[in-house]
Amino acid sequence: MSLSSLEGSLHRGCGGRYAQHTERVTVRLSGMAAEVDRDFFRCEKCGHEQRTIEQRDAAEKSATEQIRAANGLLSPKEIRQLREELGLTSAQLADVCYGTPRGIVAGWEKGRYLQNRDADALLRSLRDPEVFEYRVGRAGVVPAGREAVGGEGAAVEVAGEVDAPSTDDATAPSYRDSTAP
Numbered sequence: 469m470s471l472s473s474l475e476g477s478l479h480r481g482c483g484g485r486y487a488q489h490t491e492r493v494t495v496r497l498s499g500m501a502a503e504v505d506r507d508f509f510r511c512e513k514c515g516h517e518q519r520t521i522e523q524r525d526a527a528e529k530s531a532t533e534q535i536r537a538a539n540g541l542l543s544p545k546e547i548r549q550l551r552e553e554l555g556l557t558s559a560q561l562a563d564v565c566y567g568t569p570r571g572i573v574a575g576w577e578k579g580r581y582l583q584n585r586d587a588d589a590l591l592r593s594l595r596d597p598e599v600f601e602y603r604v605g606r607a608g609v610v611p612a613g614r615e616a617v618g619g620e621g622a623a624v625e626v627a628g629e630v631d632a633p634s635t636d637d638a639t640a641p642s643y644r645d646s647t648a649p
């Protein structure tokens with residue numbers, strides 16, 4: 469049973485019937501925005517409108533795809549592949565992206581959250597071995613297949629050379645559908 473089938477259903481308030489319509493809305497995600505078509509139901513008799521979770525989710529999904537394409541952001545699959553290539557768990561990847569909650573990083577891979585441009589740039593920067601070593605060293609993370617090093621800072625010799633992006637604010641996503649009706 470899905471709420472997405474309000475089509476033809478009764479509006480008890482007036483005895484009219486709901487029919488599906490489409491509206492153009494702006495969906496904002498992680499500081500970026502996309503214009504998408506969103507379905508909604510309107511009572512043909514009194515004009516009462518209803519927007520279901522399914523309709524909102526569909527619009528958000530479409531906005532996510534549009535924003536991802538427009539900004540060239542890594543896909544959830546690409547983020548997972550990158551993490552696996554680096555030998556990190558998603559919790560470790562979160563630690564390497566200082567200040568990013570672990571659930572957010574896991575959400576990037578599930579497509580539940582959309583990384584903003586700064587977070588995306590940070591993820592890509594990890595492909596650079598110097599940046600990667602610097603960040604895992606600072607985070608105290610030991611990638612899979614490596615021995616834990618005893619001494620602090622053993623893996624951070626390149627620290628001074630690296631211009632690591634600052635992400636304290638950048639990686640905190642705002643993932644609300646802030647569309648105005």
Ligand SMILES: [Zn+2]
Pocket residue numbers: 479481482483484485511512513514515516
């Ligand atoms: Zn009505």
